[in-house]
Amino acid sequence: MTLALFLQHLANALALGSLYALIAIGYTMVYGILRLINFAHGDVFMLGAYVAFYGAAMFLLPWWGTFLIAIVFTAALGVGLERVAYRPLRDSPRISVMISAIGASFLVENVAVVLFGGRPKGVTVPDVMNVKLQLGQVSLMSVSVVIPVFTFIILAALLWIVGKTKTGMAMRAVATDLDAARLQAIDVNRIISFTFGSGSLLAAFGGILWSYKYPQLNPLMGVMPGLKCFIAAVVGGIGNIQGAVLGGFLLGFVELMVIAFLPTLTGYRDAFAFVLLIVVLLVKPSGLLGSRQGEKV
Amino acid sequence: MKLARTHLLSLAAVAVLAAFLFVADTWFDAFTIRVMNLSAIYIVLALSLNLVNGFTGLFSLGHAGFMAVGAYTCALLTMSPEQKEANFFLAPIVPWLAHVTIPFVPALIAGGLVAALLGVLIGAPVLRLKDDYLAIATLGFGEIIRVVLTNTQTITNGALGLKGLPEFASTAAVWACAALAVLFMVALTRSSYGRAMKAVRDDEIAAGAMGVNVFRVKVVSFAASSFMAGVGGALLGHLLTTIDPKMFTFMLTFNILLVVVLGGIGSITGSVVAAIVVTIFMELLRFLDGPLNLLVFQTEGRPGLRMVVFSILLMAVVLFRQRGLMGNREFSWSMLSRAGLLPKSEKGKHGLA
Numbered sequence: 261m262t263l264a265l266f267l268q269h270l271a272n273a274l275a276l277g278s279l280y281a282l283i284a285i286g287y288t289m290v291y292g293i294l295r296l297i298n299f300a301h302g303d304v305f306m307l308g309a310y311v312a313f314y315g316a317a318m319f320l321l322p323w324w325g326t327f328l329i330a331i332v333f334t335a336a337l338g339v340g341l342e343r344v345a346y347r348p349l350r351d352s353p354r355i356s357v358m359i360s361a362i363g364a365s366f367l368v369e370n371v372a373v374v375l376f377g378g379r380p381k382g383v384t385v386p387d388v389m390n391v392k393l394q395l396g397q398v399s400l401m402s403v404s405v406v407i408p409v410f411t412f413i414i415l416a417a418l419l420w421i422v423g424k425t426k427t428g429m430a431m432r433a434v435a436t437d438l439d440a441a442r443l444q445a446i447d448v449n450r451i452i453s454f455t456f457g458s459g460s461l462l463a464a465f466g467g468i469l470w471s472y473k474y475p476q477l478n479p480l481m482g483v484m485p486g487l488k489c490f491i492a493a494v495v496g497g498i499g500n501i502q503g504a505v506l507g508g509f510l511l512g513f514v515e516l517m518v519i520a521f522l523p524t525l526t527g528y529r530d531a532f533a534f535v536l537l538i539v540v541l542l543v544k545p546s547g548l549l550g551s552r553q554g555e556k557v
Numbered sequence: 558m559k560l561a562r563t564h565l566l567s568l569a570a571v572a573v574l575a576a577f578l579f580v581a582d583t584w585f586d587a588f589t590i591r592v593m594n595l596s597a598i599y600i601v602l603a604l605s606l607n608l609v610n611g612f613t614g615l616f617s618l619g620h621a622g623f624m625a626v627g628a629y630t631c632a633l634l635t636m637s638p639e640q641k642e643a644n645f646f647l648a649p650i651v652p653w654l655a656h657v658t659i660p661f662v663p664a665l666i667a668g669g670l671v672a673a674l675l676g677v678l679i680g681a682p683v684l685r686l687k688d689d690y691l692a693i694a695t696l697g698f699g700e701i702i703r704v705v706l707t708n709t710q711t712i713t714n715g716a717l718g719l720k721g722l723p724e725f726a727s728t729a730a731v732w733a734c735a736a737l738a739v740l741f742m743v744a745l746t747r748s749s750y751g752r753a754m755k756a757v758r759d760d761e762i763a764a765g766a767m768g769v770n771v772f773r774v775k776v777v778s779f780a781a782s783s784f785m786a787g788v789g790g791a792l793l794g795h796l797l798t799t800i801d802p803k804m805f806t807f808m809l810t811f812n813i814l815l816v817v818v819l820g821g822i823g824s825i826t827g828s829v830v831a832a833i834v835v836t837i838f839m840e841l842l843r844f845l846d847g848p849l850n851l852l853v854f855q856t857e858g859r860p861g862l863r864m865v866v867f868s869i870l871l872m873a874v875v876l877f878r879q880r881g882l883m884g885n886r887e888f889s890w891s892m893l894s895r896a897g898l899l900p901k902s903e904k905g906k907h908g909l910a
Binding site: 295296297345348349352354355356358359360362363364366367370371373374378483487490491494527528530531533534535537538541542545 | 610614616682683685686688689690692693694696697698700701704705707708807811814818822860861862864865867868869871872875876879
């Protein structure tokens, strides 16, 4: 393999890893607070891409306009989902909550099949994202540069919110101990809604950028990335935002590099993430950056 | 009188059911029989998922994978060499499989055993995980199995799947399997192993402290469940006479999960009833996918509406009636006498059926 080819793969892996990271953050934030796998997160990602698609195709919005409506829509959806499907079950056994999450995910997918049709839709990529850049021997679409840049800006903003603001402090408190946080007069429900809203917003970003990089939409497009990004969150240490980002990048790199170096394994691509998950869970169950939590008896 | 009244009633019920199936098999049209047999297969599958999820408390989502393994094993063992040659036109089948043809029953058992073996291999590392991690890891293995099946062209014919499986899944065969599955589950839940499983479900640490080998109980439960899933998958393959890897996605596991949740997690009766009801409704509601005439406005065909209804149903059950149809209770004849539908037996309330 030549250096140029390697750099080409590296650039692609960086873009894919960034997209994984964006989605994984949503999983990790929700899991950190509610100990819940939000199965519907991958479908929120899908809806974000569809809303942007229809915004551009039917209302002829500019690309930043489609981002805005997609963000508003998915944030509302995330908050609504929590209100309807998860909040009534907050004190139920975890198996019930998980079934509810799976049900919500299938509901969103099937509604999308009914509304948008099962046939894949081709996305028109905005011109800004479609400029061909030539860096030495590596040629890139500008979207592959935009994606990591976007991801880092969003990540910085998110870390600032979680680390420096009062809402962020409340989020950390709720994640540490929900009941104790309530005793400190923290409006737990508001914080949880905020978490779902911001997680869904990131998923929408991820979905739209994904549809610029891989310009085809179908109602089940969120399933595989959703599962993989949950895995990325687990690999990085669930509940930890930096961990989710690390896991996302790691997964993106593993996926593209294995294919690049061992092309015979291309058909097995979707299995890599699960193999990685099982190895990490067996070797270091708390993930790369996670802190070990003892079990209370 | 040695034979208790409840035993007589049970025998009578089985006889009536067998007679009904015999009559139905001769008189009903092909479609009705197919739906009927499909519900028997769903009984096997629902019981298999209920065994791990309901009785042992392990939330496993990889069932479609075990079904696929059972279906492929059984199909490859029963298909005639000519049929295999016709299927494998892209790449020839591996020689050691090309000329094997064995009868249905041994092939079915082989399908179950291969699935169970895989269950042990997967279970040994994965069952150390808990709750959500277990769910995701089993889901992952289910997907890995599917990906492997898609890519092993010379053994499974890859994405093309297998067509023209012999139609061995007769009414007698599938309902015999369903009956065996029910009997096995009833016997299991009353055995010491079944009690150990429930103990593990209710409190793992307490069960361990009482001397239950928690890990072994989990692996055995997982293997038994995989065996049943493999048999169920094999039956499904021979009923539909065609299988391909796309059939065994997470969607299939979801359908079975729907049955288990609706019936009541941890109830054999619930799973049996829900399997029949859900299968029938899945067919009855097919009209939803076609054009609808809703008085005021008319819709053209919207494929997918049926699954929307089922997703809403699942969510409604989880949100408003978490225990499902039966909770974790079982049917018994004394239940009917208490409801006044049967005269009370002399032994009165002591009869536990």
